[in-house]
Amino acid sequence: MKKRSVAILSSAVLVMALMAGCGKADNNAQPQTPTNQTEGSGQGNQAADANDPLVKFPKLTLPFTVEPNAALVEYQGGTMNGKEFEEFLRVINFMNPQQGGMIEAADENALKAFAREYTATKILAARADETMKKDSKELAEKTFEKIKTQYMGLLDKDEAKFTKLMEGQSVSKELVVNQMALINDSINVLKKGINDAELKKAYDTMDKASRTTASVRHILISTEKRKPEEALKLANDLEARLKKGEDFAKLAKEFTDDPGSKENGGLYADADVTQWVPEFKDAALKQEVGVVGPPVKTDYGYHIIKVENRKEKTFDEMKESLRANALEKAYDAFGKNELDKLITKYNLPKVNTPAAK
Structure with missing residues (x-):
């Protein structure tokens, strides 16, 4: 349940x-x-069904x-x-x-x-x-x-x-x-029994991360498929290519090991940052918007991250x-x-x- x-x-x-x-x-x-x-359904009818x-x-x-x-x-x-x-x-x-x-x-x-x-x-x-x-x-x-x-x-x-x-x-x-x-x-x-004053009090006591959403593109280079040093080298190479102006979405579709964002060019749009593992969340909160950052290591491997936008939700946006x-x-x-x-x-x-x- x-x-x-x-x-x-x-x-x-x-x-x-x-x-x-x-x-x-x-x-x-x-x-x-x-x-x-x-x-009333039988084995012989499964294909038709x-x-x-x-x-x-x-x-x-x-x-x-x-x-x-x-x-x-x-x-x-x-x-x-x-x-x-x-x-x-x-x-x-x-x-x-x-x-x-x-x-x-x-x-x-x-x-x-x-x-x-x-x-x-x-x-x-x-x-x-x-x-x-x-x-x-x-x-x-x-x-x-x-x-x-x-x-x-x-x-x-x-x-x-x-x-x-x-x-x-x-x-x-x-x-x-x-x-x-x-x-x-x-x-x-x-x-x-729930009034707006109580909800506002709950909003005011939340930490900043709990009120923040971000759109983040990333490329995961997994350490499950390769040695850590190999993963880091590939991540560094991709970071350099991105900083030279190559298309993030295109490289994400080609290289990322994250199936959840691969087809979307590595993008997680308007997501609550609290859903991510601590290292990724920290980058989503602190990394400069619009800038490709250095590889971030998590238990999954190395992530090349670009925060496309970030906002702190207002009380009205979070009220419901x-x-x-x-x-x-x-x-x-x-x-x-x-x-x-x-x-x-x-x-x-x-x-x-x-x-x-």
């Missing part, structure tokens, strides 16, 4: 994951083929069976039943197919975590006022249209295929919108990311201080044992 809770991922964030990859992520579980993910975009988004195969009215979680003031839980999981899969892979591969601990997340969503959403509920529903409606637009782009803009996809996943527009609105309600309740961090902390605090005290009993079904092959 990822650290960030399903319950506080707004539907606007969840939908973006749709474009990150089609189909289920394996999450270190056994790979699942179309034959064990969809109903491969051309069908609907196969990329198979129906969620739940790792358990449960009666719709069974009370899976009991908490002060209510219960969470089997029907609600199944609908929640199917909607999460529809909004984020990669999370669907996590659901299908869930063991008993992971299943309990999903149930706890959804119970938290229900408890928090019940505290929403009418204004919050109105805003949540409107956002859910808009987000559904974004989800639909993204799916349609992957389904040849065929409305019938989108309808068939939803039917195949056992979801409807009403179900998706209602579940997203519930999630949004829980987020709005947590947001109520700060709010997201504050939301995560607020949810963690709710879980630690309230949720587990409010939940009185788990009655979760056993996870199905995989069939022997």
Whole structure:
């Protein structure tokens, strides 16, 4: 399970994951083929199915069976039943197919975590006022249209295929919108306790690096493929060529050992410098803009670096990311201080044992 809770991922964030990859992520579980993910597909149809975009988004195969009215979680003031839980999981899969892979591969601990997340969503959403509920529903409606637009782009803009996809996943527009609105309600309740003054205080206490983005071109000469002295010599040679005016992007495509930036001419654009290893981050923060610096050594090898631009983000530019961090902390605090005290009993079904092959 990822650290960030399903319950506080707004539907606007969840939908973006749709474009990150089609189909289920394996999450270190056994790979699942179309034959064990969809109903009615056989070995002989796999080649034909491969051309069908609907196969990329198979129906969620739940790792358990449960009666719709069974009370899976009991908490002060209510219960969470089997029907609600199944609908929640199917909607999460529809909004984020990669999370669907996590659901299908869930063991008993992971299943309990999903149930706890959804119970938290229900408890928090019940505290929403009418204004919050109105805003949540409107956002859910808009987000559904974004989800639909993204799916349609992957389904040849065929409305019938989108309808068939939803039917195949056992979801409807009403179900998706209602579940997203519930999630949004829980987020709005947590947001109520987060004001701009607190966010500004968090911004003011951040170090400069945490507020800085930079566009950096680099060429990595790896020490995995060659001796350190050979790597340094090549790096020095490339630095000299660049300082004589040769094109950085062209040399990066030819020489860099970094696959993540090779096709982009060595460029990482508008990136948070804190994501990089200390030596690279230090160069991104301190090296003169527009100047090719001497090779920088990291555990990966030697980097020839050119900082193309660098800026410190303003409070307004960082406010929403700060709010997201504050939301995560607020949810963690709710879980630690309230949720587990409010939940009185788990009655979760056993996870199905995989069939022997």
